[in-house]
Amino acid sequence: MTDEALIRVRNLRKLFPVRKGFLSSIFSRESLHIHAVDNVSFDIKQDEVLGLVGESGCGKTTLGRLLIRLIEPTSGDVFFRDINIMELSRSEMQSMRPKMQIIFQDPYESLNPRMTVLDLVGEPLEINALVGSESEKEESVAEILEHVRMTPPGEFMFRYPHELSGGQRQRVAVARALVIHPDFVVADEPVSMLDTSTRGEILNLMIELRGLTRSYLFITHELAVARHFCDRIAIMYLGRIMEMARSDDIIRRPIHPYTKALIEATPVPDPSARKEKVSIKGEVLSPINPPRRCRFYTRCLAAKDICSKLEPELVDIGGGHMVACHLYP
């Protein structure tokens, strides 16, 4: 790992307008927005795996899609090396695509049911004209299928997604993302839809395949998985990053009350060892037009006065450990 950043994210925001009924749109001029990603900045270094952890609905997928510009941000920039991809034209962006890939959460949805494995995995090669002929394509596909342990490749190439198990489908999705050797891969909860036994296989596979690409954004809602796989972890809550540090640091010395709560909520193998301490209250706030204060304020047991008035910034408290909390200046 070098310190040079591969991806630099600056003040990225994504607001989704909330559709209102016809009548209420007449009577109220106030516009409602879901603040899915709200002013997020961070770097992903060369050859680094950054984990993005947060509960469901906090904006992880939206952030991941923004990073490779599958959706347009409301504001903010993403730099890939020195290129601001948000300023690229459509065709320039298309030529950037093979450098950044995404593995989707649901392998049942992300594969076209009417294409064979050969066509699915070969598609990125064809689109980006990385193979000259049909046989070259077959060779590249066979090679990557070996990498994702779908052997012998000839056995699987002519199957349709419905003829594969969930784990095999996700292997195909992984092969699809990696076949063009991207520099950066967003893995959006790649194992969350799989059953526990296959999950381990796919995770091990991804660890093995780290060499095929440079950097990952590994999205998950499970801290344990992130710790296993990632160099650094960013904790996200309601569209904002609350804490970000090296994996070990964040697990051993969590600072943000939300991180602490997350760690406590992580299942422990031995039920008797479970701590009874409750460090969180209330429910997740609605992401629609959140007030200008700490997003965690309503649920934080240690909240102070200032927490309800000012939104804390993400600051480095030393050693690359960053936290956004008024309690830890």
Added chain:
Amino acid sequence: MTISIRRKKFNLLMGRARGFWKAYKQNKKGIFGIGIIVFFFLFAFVGPMLTLNDPVDDWDVGGRRVPPKWFMFLPGHQDLVPNLKPLKTVGFSDNNEISQWKIELSPIGSYSISHSQEGSPYGSGMGSVLLSLNEGASSSSWTLNVSKTFEWKYDAPPKRFRSDVAIKAEGFEGVEAHLKIVLSTPRGDQYTLWERTIKSDTDWFQPEYKVDSYSLRVKMIFPEGVFADPAHKIFNGTGMYKFYLGVCLKSTDQGSPITARIYIDDLSFETMGTCYGLLGTDQWGRDIYSQLAHGAKISLAVGLLSASISVSIGLLVGLFAGFMGGMADELSMRFADMLLIIPFLPLLMILIAILGQSIWNIIIVISVLGWMGFSRTVRSQVLSLKERAFIEAARASGGSTIHIAMRHILPNVMGLVYVSLATSVPAAITAEAALSFLGLGDPRIMSWGQMLHDIVYYAAIKELYWVVPPGLCIAVLALSFVMMGFSLDEILNPRLRRR
């Protein structure tokens, strides 16, 4: 490696086709539909070859409005009489044809009979028979009969009879000829259907009226006049009937040598029966079977062409609207709505009235008015497909809009396309039938709808042999396509598949 992969690809395709056929075979509706469609295709290709009659232009191939021949075997129809053609061929194109006739001369030896290369301009074929008076004939009057005797073995009279002749006279100096067409019965009655006297040379001429039992001049031979049915009057018993052309020559001027020559061509006689062919005849005596067979061709062509055009339009518009969204979507869908709310048949009629009654206009108008429903289906399918993750995955791989539309959206709407094709065909077939039925069809083309139109126009609704074939064909063909469409739908769009 590549060879075996190619093999595998081929096997994959074959496997898919086989899998589809296996699923289709299970479907009774589908098999029924396909069977009937195949039958109609065969009928449309082979059927017209089995008849020489043109469905539109060949009038009076038999009696008018007569039932099929096989009605004879039904109770109450035993008195049906088929067509009778005593003469194999008409036209005297060679000596063989002359020998069909019996030519009697008196006094014997005063004429010579020969074949002439010159034919009348009326009939088809070359040649005529030439009767010429031998030079130095001594008599002052001569008769000759060109006759054909035939047996009438039916108790009932024919529906109609008719005959024809073309004559040319040469060398008429000091001679005059009396010409007549006569039908004589077994009881010895002689009916002169036409007669004329010529006194000088003439070019080819025909009787000044049709020598036909339907002709007024022929009816006037009888005391009932206009109300007489000559066929009924003359053919009132079985036995040998004789049809002949009689020529009576008389010299009017003893001094000059007599050199009269008479050319005869196109001499014919036939009776049209009270039943005809496989399916009978229509109001002009046209062959209903031939109309039905040619109509199958028309219906299938109109149905398949219109359906393919309208489905293609619907597919393109639906893809465009669903994919582009926004203004393009709004505009094209509002346009579709506009066409949808105008009642279909009146709009069709007005357009045909403006554009003109031709089969191509009908095909175009039906297609142009038939795409809206399908475009909405495609649009909604595209809208839902567009949100699927695999589309985003293709975009993430760098796929362009065109790539995504062709590789991901299109294959996923093809199932709808096949189904819609199958269900649009009967709609187009019935639309064409409806137009023709209402009198807006192509008058040069006999379609099933046109047949139904004629039936209603000529009040033949009780003549079941005429009503049933086109009506049944339209219904059965439409139904079979609908059935095929339903079973395709069950197989290709498996949400509907029965558990």
